[in-house]
Amino acid sequence: MKNGLLSFVVFLPSSKTLSYGWNLGSLLGMFFGLQLLSGVFLVFYYGTDLNFDSVQYVMYDVNLGWLMRILHFNGASFFFVCLYFHVFKGLFMMSYRLVLVWLIGVLMILLFMGIGFMGYVLIYSQMSYWAAVVITSLLTVVPLGEHLVYFVWGGFSVISLTVKFFFVLHFLLPWLGAVLVVAHLVFLHYTGSTSLLYCHGDYDKIMFFPYFWYKDLVGSLVFFLFIWFCFCCPFNLGDVEMFIEHNILASPVHIAPEWYFLFAYTILRAIPDKLLGVVFMMLSIVIFGILVFCKGVVMGKCNKWLVMMFIFSCICLTWLGVNPPEVPYLLLSQVFTSFFFFFFFFFLVFFFYFCVWSF
Numbered sequence: 565m566k567n568g569l570l571s572f573v574v575f576l577p578s579s580k581t582l583s584y585g586w587n588l589g590s591l592l593g594m595f596f597g598l599q600l601l602s603g604v605f606l607v608f609y610y611g612t613d614l615n616f617d618s619v620q621y622v623m624y625d626v627n628l629g630w631l632m633r634i635l636h637f638n639g640a641s642f643f644f645v646c647l648y649f650h651v652f653k654g655l656f657m658m659s660y661r662l663v664l665v666w667l668i669g670v671l672m673i674l675l676f677m678g679i680g681f682m683g684y685v686l687i688y689s690q691m692s693y694w695a696a697v698v699i700t701s702l703l704t705v706v707p708l709g710e711h712l713v714y715f716v717w718g719g720f721s722v723i724s725l726t727v728k729f730f731f732v733l734h735f736l737l738p739w740l741g742a743v744l745v746v747a748h749l750v751f752l753h754y755t756g757s758t759s760l761l762y763c764h765g766d767y768d769k770i771m772f773f774p775y776f777w778y779k780d781l782v783g784s785l786v787f788f789l790f791i792w793f794c795f796c797c798p799f800n801l802g803d804v805e806m807f808i809e810h811n812i813l814a815s816p817v818h819i820a821p822e823w824y825f826l827f828a829y830t831i832l833r834a835i836p837d838k839l840l841g842v843v844f845m846m847l848s849i850v851i852f853g854i855l856v857f858c859k860g861v862v863m864g865k866c867n868k869w870l871v872m873m874f875i876f877s878c879i880c881l882t883w884l885g886v887n888p889p890e891v892p893y894l895l896l897s898q899v900f901t902s903f904f905f906f907f908f909f910f911f912l913v914f915f916f917y918f919c920v921w922s923f
Contacts, residue, residue, distance in 0.1 A: 572749075572753060573772065573773070574771070574772060574773040575771055575772070575773070576753055576771070576772040577756075577769035577770070577771065577772075578756075578757065578769060578770060578771070578772045578776055579756070579757065579759035579760075579761070579768050579769060579770075580768050580769070580770045580775075581759040581760040581761050581768055582757065582759055582760070582776070582779075583760060584779070584782070584783060585649075585653045586653075586757065587779065587780055587782075587783030588646050588649050588650040588653060588783075589650060590780045590783060590784070591646045591783060591784070591786055591787075592643065592646045592647060592650060593745070594784060594787060595639055595642050595643040595646060595790075596643060596738075596741070596742075596745065598635065598639045599636060599639050599640065599643060599738070600738055600742070602632045602635045602636040602639065603636060603735070603738070605632045606622060606629075606632050606633065606636055607735060609621065609622050609626050609629060610622065610686070610731070613724055615686065615687075615688035615724060615727050616687070616688045616689060616809045616810065619633070619686075619687055619688070634794045634795075634798040634799075635794060637798070637799070637801075637802065638790065638793060638794050638798065638801065639790070640680055640683065640822075640824075641801045641822075641823070641824065642786075642790050642793075643676075644676075644680070644824035645824075647673065647676065648824075648878075651669075651673070651852070652871065652875055654666070654669070654758075655867075655871045655874070656867070656868060656871050657758040657759070657760075658758065658867060659757075659758045660852075660855035660856050660858065661758065661856075662751070662752065662755050662757075662758065663856045664751045664755075665748060665751045665752045665755060666852075666853075666855065666856055667853055667856060668744055668747055668748045668751065669748060670849065670850070670852045670853045671744060672741060672744050672745070672748065673849055673852070674849050674850070675737060675740065675741050675744065676741060677824075677825065677828075677849070678737065679733075679734060679737050679738055679741065680822070680824065680825070681695075681699065681821070681825065682730040682731075682733055682734040682737075683734050684821065684822055685726075685727060685730045686727060686730060686731055686734060687806055688727055688809075688810055689805060689806040689807065689808055689809065689810060690805040690806075690808040690809065690810050690811060690816060691803045691805040691806055691808075691816055691819070691820070692806065692810075693722060693810035693812070694810075694815045694816055694819050695819060695820075695821050696722050696726065696730075697721075697722050698819055699821075700713055700716050700717065700722065700726075701713065702832075702838075702842050703716065705838055705839045705842050716729060721812070801822075801823060802822070803820065803822075817888075818887075818888045820885060820886060821885075823882065823886075825885075826881065826882040826883075826884075826885030826886065827848070827878050827881040827882045827885065827904075828845050828848050828849070829845075829885050830881040830882070830884045830885040830897050830900075830901070831844050831845050831848050831881065831897075831901050831904065832844070832845040833889050833894075833897065834894065834897035834898045834901045835898075835901070844901070844905075847905075848904065851905070851908050854908060854911075854912065855908070855911060857912075858911050858912075858914070870907055870910060870911075871907075873903065873907065874903075874904070874907040876903075877900050877903040877904045877907070878904070880896070880900045881897070881900050881901065881904060884896055884897045884900065
């Protein structure tokens with residue numbers, strides 16, 4: 565066991581061309597650990613009967629409860645920042661050639677987005693309540709969806725039982741995420757990582773310790789930026805209506821989720837048909853899995869331009885999600901949704917062309 569652990573974190577052969585972009589994995593692990601730790605402390609004082617009041621109790625009456633809350637709240641945002649940059653780095657380096665590593669990563673994105681949504685509902689504020697109403701209502705598009713919605717709600721609308729349901733899942737699913745993280749690392753260390761040389765063979769290997777230990781420590785300086793942000797701008801990344809208790813008789817003028825869900829939410833509302841909107845919203849993450857079929861295709865500079873266009877589309881979709889669904893934002897949402905999926909369409913076309921040409 566000891567030798568296995570040493571070979572996993574000390575004597576692991578790693579490419580010497582790994583830049584600081586590869587520190588995003590260790591940063592994700594650090595923020596994930598912080599979320600687990602702060603979440604466990606918050607669980608002790610969170611009550612599912614008086615949800616909004618429970619959050620205020622943690623903030624004002626529990627010793628250092630405010631600290632755990634802002635660490636957990638901002639830790640989620642920093643976690644998703646690192647997660648999205650980690651994905652973008654993988655696209656630049658064509659890491660989808662590592663099939664199992666990539667597929668587990670796609671599964672983790674779906675899982676963590678679900679966990680993030682459930683945590684947002686637990687605040688039970690005006691915006692999170694109506695976001696829960698909107699998102700859970702999307703289940704009606706599946707067969708027997710109406711019964712499924714009533715099961716999730718625990719009644720005929722979003723009530724405290726709904727919050728209790730999400731609270732249990734929000735506590736349990738991160739431990740499943742921890743298992744997937746370990747599997748992700750095991751397969752990554754088995755196959756080797758891609759590098760700036762676009763390879764993962766035994767061409768330029770050095771030991772993981774001490775060089776990459778020191779490099780990860782330098783990357784962890786981001787944690788000090790995170791601490792500064794928590795104390796100086798603790799709620800700048802949240803909506804102002806998260807401080808208002810929910811009102812079931814009056815919905816917000818413009819319902820919008822947290823910033824890290826905005827690109828998917830924009831895709832959802834850009835498509836007039838409800839079923840197609842839900843399908844394309846789910847595809848916005850699941851479709852990353854199709855890239856493993858392109859593992860034999862190396863496109864060089866063409867890939868970099870495509871990824872930069874894809875990142876630009878994601879940024880625009882995120883900005884459009886903040887704005888109300890009206891002209892010209894709705895039309896722009898449809899345009900950039902098309903650009904978003906064009907990235908994957910081009911990959912598939914190029915892949916089939918490559919297969920035919922090779923044959």
